Amino acid sequence: MERERSVEAPPLPRSLPAEGQVLYGRNAVHELLRADRRRIHALWATAAAQEAEAWIDRDLARTVEADELTALVGTGDHQGVAAAANPYPYVELEDLLAVERPLLVALDEVQDPQNVGSIARTAECAGATGLLLCRHRAAGVTPAAAKASAGAVEHLPIAEVRNLADALEQAKQAGAWIYGAAGEGAGDRRPVPYDQPEYDGGVVLVMGAEGSGLRDRVARTCDELVALPLHGRIDSLNVSVATGILLYEILQRRGALDNGT
Incomplete structure (x- = not known):
């Protein structure tokens, strides 16, 4: 029987604060970029997501496999896109x-x-x-x-x-x-x-x-x-x-x- 391949998550950027977040999902990451309310430290996307979504900057996105994103965010519900960002900016x-x-x-x-x-x-x-x-x-x-x-x-x-x-x-x-x-x-x-x-x-x-x-x-x-x-x-x-x-x-x-x- 062939042993299943072990999948490792992409490393988090060293600049990401301890309370930072890894967001996932095409709409969630797209609006993160559009709102520009918090610093983005890394952007990951599958080749399929980069082909389908014109807003993904291919010069900034790190190309990864879908199973690598699953390992990174802990769910397969990532739609091929994830981003590491500063903590959520709550207001008063x-x-x-x-x-x-x-x-x-x-x-x-x-x-x-x-x-x-x-x-x-x-x-x-x-x-x-x-x-x-x-x-x-x-x-x-x-x-x-x-x-x-x-x-x-x-x-x-x-x-x-x-x-x-x-x-x-x-x-x-x-x-x-x-x-x-x-x-x-x-x-x-x-x-x-x-x-x-x-x-x-x-x-x-x-x-x-x-x-x-x-x-x-x-x-x-x-x-x-x-x-x-x-x-x-x-x-x-x-x-x-x-x-x-x-x-x-x-x-x-x-x-x-x-x-x-």
């Missing part, structure tokens, strides 16, 4: 709140990087001001989240906060209204239909973790809880799907207000 909450009529999405301990990435993609496409993530017990902007976002995380300002309830109080002090998505409410608070609030002024939409929803203190911090109607046999929506529905309802309501209708 104060910067997000300084925008006129900010529209923020806050995630309360959402732990699945696929959901974080999908929500970041929707938020960026919807023109949201930014995204708030919990620093602990939650997924951050990992390479998996970057790929799931199709590179949207490279354009969307994202802040990590130590205590989400405190951050929401800070947003209130800056004049924002806080709306939490809660199908069953919290304690004796019952949610209102999602299309009832006007969503005028600064808005923070708070989405709860998969399965557990909003934590009690976070829910109590919200000015109002909102709920989507569920008419089927499943009792909840995926958090990224629910975020998309609510964000576009907010856009519609804010657009109607802007148009004077």
Whole structure:
């Protein structure tokens, strides 16, 4: 029996910081290059990817085999492209709140990087001001989240906060209204239909973790809880799907207000 060939990953560049990331996936790496928010230390691509993607600079890309990329990033989901880059450039909450009529999405301990990435993609496409993530017990902007976002995380300002309830109080002090998505409410608070609030002024939409929803203190911090109607046999929506529905309802309501209708 022929022994399987041992595949070694390409070496990481010595200039890559300890907290640097190796991103993968064609959209994720393309948007990394387009956004130009962080230094790129190396770019790897298969010959097939270089042939298919005109944006890959063949003078900069190091040609590798697909199995070498798999060994490098730990998954075969790399689509033939990877890049080593500086750590993700998180922003400060104060910067997000300084925008006129900010529209923020806050995630309360959402732990699945696929959901974080999908929500970041929707938020960026919807023109949201930014995204708030919990620093602990939650997924951050990992390479998996970057790929799931199709590179949207490279354009969307994202802040990590130590205590989400405190951050929401800070947003209130800056004049924002806080709306939490809660199908069953919290304690004796019952949610209102999602299309009832006007969503005028600064808005923070708070989405709860998969399965557990909003934590009690976070829910109590919200000015109002909102709920989507569920008419089927499943009792909840995926958090990224629910975020998309609510964000576009907010856009519609804010657009109607802007148009004077």
